[in-house]
Amino acid sequence: MWAFIHKLGSPKWFYAISARLQPWFWVAAAVLILVGSAWGLAFAPADYQQGNSFRIIYVHVPAAFLAQSIFVSMAVAGFIFMVWKIKIADMAAAMMAPLGAAMTFVALFSGAVWGVPTWGTWWMWDARLTSMLILLFLYFGVIALRGAFSSRDSASRAASVLAMVGVINIPIIKYSVDWWYTLHQPATFSVTSRPAMPMEMWAPLLIMVLGFYCFFIALTLMRTRSEILRRESSKRWVRELAGEVS
Amino acid sequence: MAFDSLSGFLAMGGHGVYVWAAWGVTALLLLGVVLHAHAERRALLRHLRRRVRREQHHGASGGATTPVSHQEGHARES
Amino acid sequence: MSLRLQARKLACERDDRWLFRDLDLDIHAGEIVRVEGPNGSGKTTLLKILSGQLADFQGELYWNDHPMRRTRQDFLANLLYLGHSPGVKAALTPLENLAWYQALAGEPDDEAARFAALAAVGLAGFEDLPAGQLSAGQQRRVALARLELIPRPLWVLDEPFTAIDREGVADLEARLVAHARRGGCVLVTTHHELADSPALRRVRLGQGADDAAF
Amino acid sequence: MPHFDSRLAQEQGDMPLFREPEGGAGVAVRATLKRDLVLLMRRRSEVLNPLVFFALVITLFPIGISPDPELLAIIAPGLLWVAALLAALLSLDSLFRSDFDDGSLEQLLLAPQPLPALALAKVAVHWLLTGLPLALMAPLLGIMLSLPAGSYAVLALSLALGSASLSLIGAIGAALTVGLSRGGVLLSLLVLPLYIPVLIFGAGAVQAAILGDGVSAHLAILGALLAVALSLAPWAIAASLRISING
Numbered sequence: 001m002w003a004f005i006h007k008l009g010s011p012k013w014f015y016a017i018s019a020r021l022q023p024w025f026w027v028a029a030a031v032l033i034l035v036g037s038a039w040g041l042a043f044a045p046a047d048y049q050q051g052n053s054f055r056i057i058y059v060h061v062p063a064a065f066l067a068q069s070i071f072v073s074m075a076v077a078g079f080i081f082m083v084w085k086i087k088i089a090d091m092a093a094a095m096m097a098p099l100g101a102a103m104t105f106v107a108l109f110s111g112a113v114w115g116v117p118t119w120g121t122w123w124m125w126d127a128r129l130t131s132m133l134i135l136l137f138l139y140f141g142v143i144a145l146r147g148a149f150s151s152r153d154s155a156s157r158a159a160s161v162l163a164m165v166g167v168i169n170i171p172i173i174k175y176s177v178d179w180w181y182t183l184h185q186p187a188t189f190s191v192t193s194r195p196a197m198p199m200e201m202w203a204p205l206l207i208m209v210l211g212f213y214c215f216f217i218a219l220t221l222m223r224t225r226s227e228i229l230r231r232e233s234s235k236r237w238v239r240e241l242a243g244e245v246s
Numbered sequence: 247m248a249f250d251s252l253s254g255f256l257a258m259g260g261h262g263v264y265v266w267a268a269w270g271v272t273a274l275l276l277l278g279v280v281l282h283a284h285a286e287r288r289a290l291l292r293h294l295r296r297r298v299r300r301e302q303h304h305g306a307s308g309g310a311t312t313p314v315s316h317q318e319g320h321a322r323e324s
Numbered sequence: 325m326s327l328r329l330q331a332r333k334l335a336c337e338r339d340d341r342w343l344f345r346d347l348d349l350d351i352h353a354g355e356i357v358r359v360e361g362p363n364g365s366g367k368t369t370l371l372k373i374l375s376g377q378l379a380d381f382q383g384e385l386y387w388n389d390h391p392m393r394r395t396r397q398d399f400l401a402n403l404l405y406l407g408h409s410p411g412v413k414a415a416l417t418p419l420e421n422l423a424w425y426q427a428l429a430g431e432p433d434d435e436a437a438r439f440a441a442l443a444a445v446g447l448a449g450f451e452d453l454p455a456g457q458l459s460a461g462q463q464r465r466v467a468l469a470r471l472e473l474i475p476r477p478l479w480v481l482d483e484p485f486t487a488i489d490r491e492g493v494a495d496l497e498a499r500l501v502a503h504a505r506r507g508g509c510v511l512v513t514t515h516h517e518l519a520d521s522p523a524l525r526r527v528r529l530g531q532g533a534d535d536a537a538f
Numbered sequence: 539m540p541h542f543d544s545r546l547a548q549e550q551g552d553m554p555l556f557r558e559p560e561g562g563a564g565v566a567v568r569a570t571l572k573r574d575l576v577l578l579m580r581r582r583s584e585v586l587n588p589l590v591f592f593a594l595v596i597t598l599f600p601i602g603i604s605p606d607p608e609l610l611a612i613i614a615p616g617l618l619w620v621a622a623l624l625a626a627l628l629s630l631d632s633l634f635r636s637d638f639d640d641g642s643l644e645q646l647l648l649a650p651q652p653l654p655a656l657a658l659a660k661v662a663v664h665w666l667l668t669g670l671p672l673a674l675m676a677p678l679l680g681i682m683l684s685l686p687a688g689s690y691a692v693l694a695l696s697l698a699l700g701s702a703s704l705s706l707i708g709a710i711g712a713a714l715t716v717g718l719s720r721g722g723v724l725l726s727l728l729v730l731p732l733y734i735p736v737l738i739f740g741a742g743a744v745q746a747a748i749l750g751d752g753v754s755a756h757l758a759i760l761g762a763l764l765a766v767a768l769s770l771a772p773w774a775i776a777a778s779l780r781i782s783i784n785g
Contacts, residue, residue, distance in 0.1 A: 033276075041269070042255060045248055052248075053261035059272040082777075102275055110268040117261050137731040144727055148718050151338075153380035157781045158714050162728060165710055165774055169732050172763070176735035183742065215276065222283050229290045233297070234340060242294040375648065378784055400650040401559050409641025415580045416573070427569030428649040428656075430559025437553075475557045506555055 009086035011228045012237050018221045025218035032211030039204035047201075053117040056110050058205055062212040063106035064128070067135055068170070070100030070216065074142070075167035078160025088224065090156040091231065093163065094146060095223035099216065101139035107132050127181035131174050138166045152231075326388050327353035327402070327477050327509055329374065334383035336369055343369055344529050347383070353477065356500055356510040356523045365530030367513040368408065368482055374511060375405045375480045401430075404476035406484055410467035414456030418442055418466045421455060422473055429474045441472035446492065460487040468496065477508045485516045559650050566651040567659045574663040577636075584632060585667045589675055592625040596679045607684035614683035615744035618693060619700075619737055621679075622672045626701055627733075629668045630708040631725055633660065634716040634779065643716070647783055654772035657779065661709045661771075669701025689747035692757075699760045700740040706764075706771035707732050713778035736763055 040058035047054035077093035080086050111129045112122050123129075142162050149155035197205075232238050249255040258265045334347040343366030351357050359367050372378045374385070376396060385392035387399040412421050422438045431437075442451050445465040447458075455463055464487045471479065479500075485493050493516060500510050504523040518524055578585055599617050600610060637643040646656055676697050677690040685693065711729035715721030743756035 037269075041265075043248060046259060051261055052258035053264050055258065055265050056268045059268055063272065099279060102279060106272050106275055109271050113264045113268045117264055134731050134734055137727070141724075141728040141731065144724055145714060148715070148721070148724055151380070151784065154717070154781050154784045157784075158778065161710075161774060161778055161781065162714060165732070168770065169735070172735045172766075173731070176738045180738045180742065219279060219283055222287065226283070226287045226290050229287075229294060233294055238294065239298050242291060242298050377644065377647065379780070380784060397650060400648060402556065403648065405644070405648050407641050407644050409639070409644075411641035411645045413573075413577060413636075413640060413642060415577055420573070420576065424569050424573045425645070427561060427565050428645065428651065430561040430565070430650060431557070432560060433565075472553070475554045477556045508555055 009084070009088050011088060011091075011232050011235075014088050015225055015228050015241075018225055022218055022221045022225075025214050025221065029211050029214035029218050032207050032214060036204050036207035036211050040208060044200050044204050045198070050118060053114060056114040058208050060107055060110040060114060061205060062208045063103045063110065064132060065209055066212045066216055067100055067104040067107050067132065069213070070096050070103060071135065071138065071163070071170060072167055074100065075160075075163040078163040081156060082160050082164075087156075087231075088228075090160065091227040092220055092224045093159065094156070095227055096216075096220055097139060097143050097146070097159075099219060101136060101143065103212075104132055104136040104139055108136065125181070127178045130181070131177045134173055134177070135170070138170070142166065327507070328386075328388050329478065329509070329511075330386040330389075331374065332384045332386070334370075334373065334381060334385075336366060336373065336378075336381045338366070338369070347529075349374075349527065351509060351511060353507045353509050354504050354523060355525055356504045356512065356518070356521070357525050357527055358518055359511065359513045359527050359529060361529035367529060370529065371405075371480055371482050371511065371513060375403060376400065377405075402476055402478050403480065404470060404474060404478065405480045405482075406467055406470070407482050408486075410463050412455050412463050412466045414463075415454060417452050418447055418455055418458075418469070419451045421466055422469060425470055426473060429476075431474055437473060438469075441469040442466075444472045445469045461489060461492065464488055465492070471499065471503075479503065479508065479510045479512075481510065481512045481514075483513055483515070485514050563651050563655045566649060567655050570646075570656050570659040571663060574660055575666070578663065578667050584629070585671070588625040588629045588668050589671055591628055592621055592672055592675060593679060595621040595624060596682065600683070611684045611686055614680060614685040615689070615693070615748065616741045617683060618676050618680060618685070619697070619741040619744070622676060622697055622701065623704060623733055623737060625672055626668055626704050627708060627726055627729060629664070630705075630712045630729070631715075631722050633664055633709055633712040634782075635712075638716045638782070643779065644783060647779060653776040653779065657709065657713070657775040658768075658772045661705050661775070664709070665702050665705040669705055670698060673697035673701060685744075686748045688750075689744050692747035692753050693744050696740045696743040696753075696757065696760060699757065699764060700736045703736050703760070703764045703767045704733060706767040706775075707736075710771055710774045710778055713775045713782060715782075716779070717782035717784075736760070739763065 036058065041055055044055070044058075046052045074093045074096050077089040077096070080089040081093065108129060111126070111132065115121055115124050115126075115129075142159050145162050146155045146159040149158060229238060256262055256266075329349070329351040331347060331349040334349070335345040336343045347370075349357075359370055361367050369378065373381050376385075376392065376399060387395045387402075392399060412418075413424075416424075419435075419438055419442070422441060423433065426433060426438065439448075439451060442448060445468050447462060447465055447469065450458060450462065455466055458466070464484075468484065468488075484496060488496065497516075497518060500512065500518075501521055501523060504510055512518075596617065599613075603609065603613075634643060637646065647653060649656065673694045676693050677685075680690055680693055708725075708729050711725045711732075714728065715725045718724065739756050739759045743753050743760065746753045746756055
């Protein structure tokens with residue numbers, strides 16, 4: 001087990017194994033997202049209350065899921081980096097953060113657009129949207145902190161600590177925002193909490209969520225490989241690799 | 247199939263603007279992220295190749311061997 | 325009492341440049357080790373690594389033949405570190421500064437000892453002035469008073485002679501030699517040339533920087 | 539010219555080469571508390587500035603919105619809480635900054651004492667001279683915002699409780715940014731999102747008091763948040779300080 005973890009931590013080994021894994025995740029992501037999109041956009045029935053605007057759920061919910069999962073992954077990677085000093089974990093964390101921020105933005109944007117036909121306004125201080133907005137600020141904080149240090153090691157460790165502090169706070173923020181929302185807007189209709197969806201509605205949603213996760217894994221593998229080239233550019237195996245690729 | 251025609255599909259029962267705006271922005275962002283990752287990787291490889299070639303050139307010219315041996319020391323160390 | 329600080333295969337990289345590599349050190353009781361090298365050769369970094377402040381390096385540290393990770397608490401209890409900045413609060417008097425250091429080191433609260441330590445570094449009469457009103461050299465002496473106040477065998481001193489006048493330098497040098505003779509151990513960087521003594525040993529850094537210059 | 543008297547040092551000669559640290563963490567913590575209190579009392583403007591800032595921000599709202607007492611009474615709990623939060627944030631940057639600049643922070647980190655406990659002592663002083671005065675001053679500003687009667691005690695209590703959490707959480711941000719030359723704005727960016735739960739329950743407590751609902755639930759949650767912060771933040775602060783000293 002230990003040997004395996006440390007092997008996984010070796011950039012050279014990771015570079016080789018990720019090259020083999022990566023195409024599968026890209027294919028899976030493409031197939032799942034295409035199938036899910038077609039199903040969700042054209043075949044799933046319209047919602048009896050919201051009509052076709054309901055189809056925004058198929059991008060809003062996967063993006064929101066991913067936004068939260070990426071932050072948790074970042075914290076886990078930070079923990080691995082801090083405890084076992086595995087640099088790959090930190091490289092992956094550094095590469096995840098912008099995607100997480102982008103997904104948070106997608107969730108916010110789609111939520112806001114969805115608000116127009118549902119609430120008649122571009123922005124509602126809805127519990128879900130408010131939590132997402134705070135998450136976006138947390139992402140900005142981690143990215144900005146990493147960029148602020150001149151020493152790479154300090155930047156990595158500071159970003160790891162902040163990601164871990166943030167991940168402890170995310171559930172607290174989420175619950176307090178939910179609580180705050182019910183207190184101020186007791187009976188407003190919430191877009192995503194709905195009673196049992198029929199299978200034709202949630203199956204494409206599930207496919208989209210899986211597709212987004214595959215996309216996240218594929219992209220993180222790819223960008224971590226790039227980051228290895230950047231950080232280990234003075235290592236002999238990276239140089240030999242550059243010779244081969246040309 | 248929830249729609250009878252292509253125009254019905256595009257109109258989304260009057261909510262077309264919102265649905266297509268949300269989906270469009272999402273698709274653009276995913277695409278942009280992938281393109282950026284590709285460009286990043288290509289630029290890095292190009293940079294790396296240029297650096298390797300420059301160092302080989304230096305080594306062949308015979309002069310300034312010290313920095314090169316120093317560099318190779320790097321690689322051995324790792 | 326055993327006293328041995330070892331470093332094996334120490335390497336430190338900054339901005340894609342090796343400050344030093346494959347550095348082996350073995351420091352014993354009774355030694356004064358002067359770390360030498362041009363500016364930017366990593367003297368301060370090495371001292372920070374050896375005093376357990378920096379984690380970003382490769383290689384292993386051993387304190388009394390045990391890995392540093394396990395004996396960190398015991399190591400810190402033996403260490404007295406003086407950095408580039410004196411660590412003297414301008415708004416506090418020298419006495420108050422030393423009182424905090426005494427408590428921090430786990431020493432008994434002893435006012436007489438504080439007065440004696442300040443007198444030993446030539447600050448008698450300045451005990452109750454805010455340190456901000458003292459000269460740079462005097463502030464440095466407040467920091468140096470910790471050497472007289474807190475009994476620690478391993479001294480790690482980064483440029484301790486900065487801003488000290490000529491007699492002060494001679495006295496401090498004598499103090500270092502006396503500490504080594506008593507069985508203590510001094511690790512020091514300085515631009516001041518230390519007089520040769522049997523206890524003195526030199527470690528030269530900056531080989532890599534010399535290479536690059538050619 | 540004063541100079542070293544090495545003869546004196548040798549004659550004195552009674553100092554051993556090594557003495558096992560006797561005073562435990564308690565002694566070091568008490569000394570750190572005392573030192574920081576003395577330091578802040580000697581630079582009184584650092585204690586007063588957040589209070590003046592608090593009063594100033596509160597003055598801006600009636601001018602910017604409306605002097606109508608009824609409107610002000612509605613928004614008063616939130617305004618007071620937000621302004622107090624910003625005032626506390628303002629003073630955070632200096633929490634470790636001067637220690638970092640003059641080298642005492644290195645010494646703090648190298649002391650053979652538990653760093654989380656020492657960091658906690660510094661945070662406690664920060665709360666004592668920032669959070670607590672803000673809490674005591676808030677009812678006064680409440681009067682100026684026509685805060686309804688019956689909520690003044692809850693306002694002070696919730697701020698006193700909440701600002702302790704704010705100091706603890708904020709100290710993590712301050713510790714992370716102390717090594718950066720322009721850490722001030724970044725510090726707010728890191729810390730403000732983490733302040734939101736405290737703000738929600740703090741302002742909620744005052745609102746509940748105005749509405750005549752029970753406030754014990756809010757205060758209990760504020761207490762719980764403080765307990766969580768107390769148990770986790772010192773370790774995060776210690777880890778962050780070690781990172782910052784690395785440069």
